Amino acid sequence: MIPEDNRFESHPADVLPHDTGLPEGWAVETPDGTHPPTVARLAELLRAHEHAGRGWAGSGEDEVLVETLGLAMRENVVVVDPAGVIRAWGSVHDRAEGRMLLVHVVDRDLDDELADRCSDLLFAWAGVQAQSVGAARGLGVQQVDTGAFAGDVRQQRWLAGAGFERVRTWWQMSRPVEPQESGLVPDPARWERNGVVFRLVERGDDGRPSEADLRAVHDVLEGAFTDHFNSAEETFDEFIHRLREDPGHRWDHWWVAEIVDGPEVEAAGALVGTVSESDAGPDGSYVFYLGVLASARGRGVATGLLRTIIADAASRGRDRVGLEVDADSPTGADGLYTSMGWVTKYVTESWHKDVTVSRD
Template sequence: MIPTNERPSVTLPEHWTAVVPELEDVPRLGELRGRQAQPFTGSAGYDAATVEAEVAGQMSWTRRQTVVRDADGVIRAWAHAHDRAAGRAVIGVEIDRTLPRDVQDRLAAWCYDWLTEAAVEFARLREQDVTQLDAGAFAGDDTLRGWLTAAGFERARTWWQMSRPVTADDAAPDALPAPKPGVTVRQVAHHDNGLPVAEDLTAVHRVLEEAFRDHFNSYLESFPEFVQRLREDPGHRWNHWWLAFVDDPADPEAEPVPAGALVATVSPADDGGVEGTYVDYLGSTPAARGRGVATAMLHAVVADAAGRGRNRVGLEVDADSPTGAEALYVHLGWRTKYTTESWHRDVRVD
């Protein structure tokens, strides 16, 4: 059990309390999240469905969280930890930036202490000796960077958040190039009841595990954990999963093999009321690289988004990767909207 009001190193202001958030708190939590992001994204909007899922939906099942209320009962901070995998906890803190700076700093210190204990509890239940705390920050948010540094975190990676405009013209049959010879792309197969075929789902998981094996901070994730985690997202749709297949040049008569996978979600409506598509995962096996597999899948998801009346496709790119993948995205029309960072801290489980 995690104590809520005090920590050895810092205490909350007098008459302030920490409690588990309730469904009625969603608008205030979304407000805190949106305002914290606004200087860097240009919008104070937030995904209400995601916040609700984190607080009282499927996403809450793998999370521990607390909100800090001031003496008048107003929520001033939200700390949340996601049991992402064995030895990994993804954490986040949203703090009311209108408070005096010394109060913000005090709340941040308390929240990171609380989150450290939550992550240690996750790791202990999973019988891990060490756990990694993974926190995100917007590039340029020096206040949050300062809190993370004070809490013992180090900046580990930089990410470009990119977006490509989509128009109805992208849905035309010849608007986008066809896959290269020997490459085919299709959505995962579905049963008559709309649920996906197991063979295709396991193929997606297998391809992505192989594709990301040599990437930054990669780890093996079991198939059940992978599927459950993705299904928790309110934007999840089974018809947003794609597989790419390649022929064997040495044996043209052989059955094409899975060599690429793309998993996307529905992005919430923008200020104009139009939804978008977001690419959560895109990967191809090492043996298939250089054959245009990634390009073919990106063309497929753009055409799909256009056919659904959406106006954008977003994705995240590792800015520190030596592969130069961003050149492909820029060539295909993606541009960086803003930049984020990953901050890590390893904690030993006593």
Template sequence: MTENTSPVRQAATPGPLPEGVAARPAASDDVPAILELLRAEELAGTGETSLSAGEIAEWFDTPRARERNTALVLERDGVPIGVWRVFRNFDDRYWAQLAIDRSLPSELVDELWRSGLEWTEQVSLAVAAGLGVTAPRLDIWVNEHDALTRRHAEASGFQQMRAFIEMHIDLAGYVAPEPNPQVLVRQAEVAASDSPDLATMYAVITESFRDHYDFQLRSFDDWAEARRSDPLGDPSHWYLAEIDGEVVGGLIGHNSYLEADDAGYVANLGVLRQGRGRGVAKALLHTSLARYAADGRVAVKLHVDAESPTGATHLYESVGMHRRLVGFDFHKHLGVRP
């Protein structure tokens, strides 16, 4: 058994739990149970789920993942009934993820949600303090129709900050238009850690998102390591776009929805200012859609900021995508007196 070896194991100890409920550090042997709990949570909020066992197993697979994740499994009579997790995204930004078996009595579900959110705050504050940060931010994701998560997030002082739209296109019958003669799209060669294309993609995605909501600069080494350790990463679906020999855009594909929906996923799409308004984003999108169609995928998905400063929602609709689901980013600043 490989335990979650977070550096704040003591801080992960929860407060008093309801009678009959116990909590322990999550371990790799818990992956199937955690997956079942998180899938049920997604289904309750959206009616669909994209989670895979590989995503959960990654919590325990590398030193980087184990250092950034702190997770507890809740049990009742030896049966897993919930999971609480905190993920350190940056030294001052943390992400809370909770799932409780909703078939349990509602009073118990509510009590475990309240306790779980208190625990995520304690863990985030403890980790941040160890890194010299006194007022970290804790985030939680709330799906559009998930009244239970919204109720508990709001009761705990989280505030809704931004909406994100899941865009979707069915690939049956998709036919790519004629290529834009001004834009050359090529597959990025990013397998090697010292690949020039890897550094170029980092620069393009970083620079193109500087004026977007909640931008946080990540070092190249951290960015590259996160992608190398991602079990669902797919370097064969990375593309760079050039105009007159200059790289002006990039697209990163991902396998987030492969197992659940047999769908491709566009994780990042960025175009530098000098490339905007010249058909670069459309050229990248159509290249990606055509490749996913050739691979036999049935659909392609992506998520977009509903208030994107570049009008990205309209761009995606222009290539045939439609709005499917909406989720909300909630924030709470910890250690700050009101």
């Protein structure tokens, strides 16, 4: 189900000034996100961006398609040279009320002056999109949320120059998985310890998950992250639509933890996992979300869910489990992860800008 109509301005000519400041023959366009050569070129730009920022590339065409085909909640723009080659790409995502995500990628082969101009155009375009989304949602301020790799000096310079502030640092962690760890829990599909049941979300004969279980996962995560950094309320439909867009999405990677030794069974923890596909070796698993309600903390719920996804990964022949952790979190979650074998592989940063929404 697509949650809402598109709140963005779809035509670059209605967003940017007539004189873009680009050389003759250059243009700003809306890309055809279904055209294979276009998707391949955007993936090439994204991979070069990742390689320059962290030393290796992990994304591909599937990640691009998430941005270009999420029509109801996303909009895209590209800068093309006189030969029709895409040299810069911007994508915005109406993520949740008050929070708009921005992808900002500029060809690493451009000279500094032209690269700067492309960057400025992407930020100008994103600023108008923030106005449009914020006005449609009835907001006075719309946040633009983007990021950079910790080592990407060029991206950091552009963000600071465009009025963004670095607000958070994230450790991207990974843990190796050994085949024998398939026995880490009795059965990743369902097991119990100390009055807590860890189980996959239920699915019917048609393979579709139980809506009650999905709503339980959503409610747990909304409750668990209420006080976390930059938490923004997300409707159930927005949540399901967004996670299903992820290339690694699989229904058999969603777990719920239930307290069963009280007066009523209570969903108190949830883990949403995904597949990290690899062309060069075994796939991995990834902890997309892990949340535990405050009322259940101290009962080993987070540890149990992590042991479950490790065991599941091992049973599938995978060699790693990745996750992201807030380097500034007061919860001390990084201590749990490091104690269970996770190490930081690289570091990313969140950069934010608040755009005042015009009342005109």
